[in-house]
Each structure stands twice: as C-alpha cells, then as structure tokens.
C-alpha cells in the first residue's frame with residue numbers, strides 16, 4: 001500500500017458484491033478467469049496513443065489481476081494506481097507486480113470512500129467494469145467519481161461489452177454500451193479521440209464483443 005493513498009473503509013463496502021468478486025478470484029487462477037487477457041494489447045495501444053510521460057499518473061479501475069499492469073511496468077510506467085472492490089484480486093496483483101511502481105487501493109467505484117480523496121490522475125482506465133453497474137445511482141456515482149478524479153487534458157479509456165456483447169459475465173447481468181452512450185454519460189467536457197470494436201476470445205474460446213473508447217477531457 002502506498003503511503004500517499006490510504007485503504008478504503010471496509011465498513012462502507014457492499015459485502016455481497018465484495019464476496020462475489022473475492023470468490024471469483026479465489027476459485028480460479030488468473031489465467032482461467034473469463035476475462036483473462038494474455039496481453040492487454042488494445043488497452044496498451046490506446047495508452048501509447050495518449051503520448052503521456054512514463055511517470056504519468058494512471059488509475060486502473062476494477063483492475064482485477066490484469067496482465068496490463070505487468071506490461072505497463074515493462075514499458076517503464078512508474079506511477080500506476082491499481083484499484084478494485086476485491087481485496088483478493090489486489091493481493092494477487094500486488095504479489096505479482098510489487099509496490100515500486102504501483103499503489104493499491106481497495107474501494108467501491110459506486111460508493112467511494114478513498115478514490116474520491118486522491119490527487120487527480122492523467123488517465124482513467126477501465127476494461128470490463130462499467131458494464132456491471134445496472135442501477136442509475138451506480139452509473140451516476142461512477143461518472144461523478146471519474147469527473148472528480150480526471151485532470152483537465154487528462155484521458156479516459158473505457159472498454160465495455162458493446163451492443164452485441166454477452167448478457168452476463170461472472171454470473172452477473174450487464175448493461176452494454178456503444179460509444180455514443182459512453183459519450184453522453186461523460187458529457188461535453190470530454191472529446192472522443194478514438195474508438196473501435198474488438199472481439200476478445202476468452203479462455204474458453206468464446207468470442208466476446210467489446211467497444212473500446214478513448215476520450216480526452218477538454219474542460
């Protein structure tokens with residue numbers, strides 16, 4: 001745990017969601033998880049498109065145990081924040097990636113107690129997290145937090161199941177998006193820089209349809 005960022009207050013966590021995700025990371029090894037990417041290439045390419053310096057502050061939300069963090073460290077990025085609801089996921093990631101270049105924060109993106117107090121970041125990165133938020137108040141809380149935390153001129157990468165995407169993941173219902181729906185949520189302060197659809201083949205060999213979006217904050 002980085003001393004700059006204190007841990008979230010566990011008492012305010014939604015314990016059923018928390019247990020659900022802890023169980024997912026306890027029951028299966030990282031490589032067997034339905035969302036496991038051997039290489040997080042689409043995200044890595046978008047991060048490179050941002051042309052940010054290597055000490056840029058990158059907030060990886062709902063980070064899980066993604067190999068993206070290993071890749072970013074290999075590329076020389078040194079100021080990474082890994083946050084998730086699941087302390088089990090963060091424990092596995094921390095064991096693998098260490099604390100030199102990464103700080104770890106357990107928090108709920110829909111009911112934040114810590115992320116809403118951190119210094120602003122240059123890049124918000126989400127793959128496969130937003131689509132789990134079904135209630136209007138959860139979506140609102142997610143985007144309110146994003147707008148609080150991302151600097152002016154900063155970037156936002158959101159990759160979610162697209163309108164042809166699966167209806168469930170990890171046993172949970174999903175809300176699917178296209179780029180216009182994400183743009184509408186972000187509002188006019190954020191400009192769409194790049195987007196593409198991407199078919200992810202999961203470890204079971206099944207295709208999963210994603211939309212990747214990169215926005216820049218203008219005001």
Ligand SMILES: C[S@@+](CC[C@H](N)C(=O)[O-])C[C@H]1O[C@@H](n2cnc3c(N)ncnc32)[C@H](O)[C@@H]1O
Pocket residue numbers: 017021035036037061062063064065066067083084085086089107108109110126127128129132169
């Ligand atoms: C499908 S996994 C994706 C993990 C990672 N982004 C990746 O691409 O491998 C979704 C992640 O979102 C996290 N998550 C779910 N609800 C959350 C919430 N309310 N706040 C923070 N993280 C959450 C889960 O614990 C899980 O790690």
